Amino acid sequence: MPCRLDSAAPPATAAPAAALPEALAWIEADLDGLRAEGLERPARVREGRQAGAVRLDGRTLQNFGSNDYLGYAGDVRLTKAASKAACAEGFGAGASPLVSGHSLAHAALERALAGLLGVEATLVFPSGYAANTATIAALAGPEDFIASDERNHASIIDGCRLSRARLGVYPHRDLAALDALLAAARPARRRLVVTDTLFSMDGTIAPLEGLCELAHKHAAMLMVDEAHATGVFGGRGSGLVEETGTAAGVHVRIGTLSKALGAAGGFVAGTATFIHWLRHRARAWMFSTAHPPGVAAAATRAIALVAAEPERRFELLARAVDFAASLRHRGLDVGDAEAQIVPVMVGAPATAVALSERLADEGFFVPAIRPPSVPHGRSLVRASLSWLHDQRDLGRLATALATHAR
Ligand SMILES: Cc1ncc(COP(=O)(O)O)c(C=O)c1O
Incomplete structure (x- = not known):
């Protein structure tokens, strides 16, 4: 249902970064270290409300990077x-x-x-x-x-x-x-x-x-x-x-x-x-x-x-179990996942970022999770499922993961 309060204002463009004052110059070295380890993070801008799909940095993607498990964030x-x-x-x-x-x-x-x-x-x-x-x-x-x-x-x-x-x-x-x-x-x-x-x-x-x-x-x-x-x-x-x-x-x-x-x-x-x-x-x-x-x-x-809507959580969990099983069946390492959070383990931060980018090319936002969110050597991409995703969305994501995660 559309909301009359919605605004269509485009995201503001970031100003170019000014040089750091002397007292903060050490921050450049710290950032260089993050870049070298593949741990630099973008500041993404979302347009519009949370839904099964999301518009991020100008691209519309199926949203597997939100904790909006029951679809209420944009309700x-x-x-x-x-x-x-x-x-x-x-x-x-x-x-x-x-x-x-x-x-x-x-x-x-x-x-x-x-x-x-x-x-x-x-x-x-x-x-x-x-x-x-x-x-x-x-x-x-x-x-x-x-x-x-x-x-x-x-x-x-x-x-x-x-x-x-x-x-x-x-x-x-x-x-x-x-x-x-x-x-x-x-x-x-x-x-x-x-x-x-x-x-x-x-x-x-x-x-x-x-x-x-x-x-x-x-x-x-x-x-x-x-x-x-x-x-x-x-x-x-x-x-x-x-x-x-x-x-x-x-x-x-x-x-x-x-x-x-x-x-x-x-x-x-x-x-x-x-x-x-x-x-x-x-x-x-x-x-x-x-x-x-x-x-x-x-x-x-x-x-x-x-x-009032218990079917949302029951359907979400049933689809999550099927989704994790289909990834396991395709030989992907999803660890012991048993709920609506389904990781695919890849190991190195750069591999997780590359996989997340391949998935975005196919129309899915599945974020790369890297240290310090996980220990070194345990980077992954994490699919957070929502009730807003149907079996077809999940089937397409499973195929994309199986194609690019090897
Ligand atoms: C397990 C756990 N506890 C607490 C929090 C923090 O919750 P909030 O985002 O409401 O600050 C998070 C957020 O990601 C979480 O994953």
């Missing part, structure tokens, strides 16, 4: 909810939630999220990145120990660094290694285990039952990040904790409103007492302006749509 129903709230409550939040930025729209969103997740309370942050860094740094300090999966998202890694806790990184999904780390960390004041539930680069799923058992055995806190699973997994669409029936063993759940929910912001979910305490300890919540009320209203609308 006019969210735009309308946002405009209505912006008209009622103004555009900017004006202050941190702690002061006067917490609007009726934010309060409604926190209630809707608590209903979706089946928890007592939730706390909304301006981003998922802020939710992770603030919560980890609130839960653990220098006297504590954090065990973190080696493939956790950067926002988890940065939260661990911010906490100044002792850190143990365990091999991806390796419960035996985690068991040993936690046993050795018994003298720490507190132990925290933190993991993505659906890993953002590999499309792999954390062993939640085993993690709950280990957290219980070692009296550790268990925090999970459902960023890519929210809206996609579970009977109600709340994520993998719901899907696996592990809510009782998971102490803290993080999620984002920015991916399947098509809006922006992050959230933390748990008991009312935990959330009340977090309001006094989560610095990114206390010292950052709340995101705009219109954004909160759009996210609330998306939560209602997730409930």
Whole structure:
């Protein structure tokens, strides 16, 4: 459905770069290093709204480079909810939630999220990145120990660094290694285990039952990040904790409103007492302006749509399973992908960039993922599937990948 607010303004052309002042001249050398390693990144400009296809840098491509898993990011129903709230409550939040930025729209969103997740309370942050860094740094300090999966998202890694806790990184999904780390960390004041539930680069799923058992055995806190699973997994669409029936063993759940929910912001979910305490300890919540009320209203609308349109997540996951199977069948290395994120492993950054360019020539945007998003030697192209893609789109992409990925 077209949106009357759409503007057809062409993207601005970037001004030529000025020479760096002496004090910043070292940056040129750093950029040269990135170029030499094949790690320089373009600043792409998108025109128009998110959809199954996207117009990027003047080319229209099938969009496999977005986290818009359910097709809500460009949905006019969210735009309308946002405009209505912006008209009622103004555009900017004006202050941190702690002061006067917490609007009726934010309060409604926190209630809707608590209903979706089946928890007592939730706390909304301006981003998922802020939710992770603030919560980890609130839960653990220098006297504590954090065990973190080696493939956790950067926002988890940065939260661990911010906490100044002792850190143990365990091999991806390796419960035996985690068991040993936690046993050795018994003298720490507190132990925290933190993991993505659906890993953002590999499309792999954390062993939640085993993690709950280990957290219980070692009296550790268990925090999970459902960023890519929210809206996609579970009977109600709340994520993998719901899907696996592990809510009782998971102490803290993080999620984002920015991916399947098509809006922006992050959230933390748990008991009312935990959330009340977090309001006094989560610095990114206390010292950052709340995101705009219109954004909160759009996210609330998306939560209602997730409930009303369950077929979107079921169809997406069924197509994703078929797509990964067809790539495996064609001899491509998709690792242990088992969800709507499907990587094709290639190894070197330059190979990933070249493959992504070949796919763009064929009409597909499938981004190259390189260090620091993945470890050195593990570059890949990542296809993020959306409900907006049909079987035909996926079949054509599978053929293009099979042709160019060898
Ligand atoms: C696993 C994970 N957690 C958190 C985030 C951050 O979420 P946001 O984009 O809302 O800041 C991301 C974003 O890519 C993510 O992949």
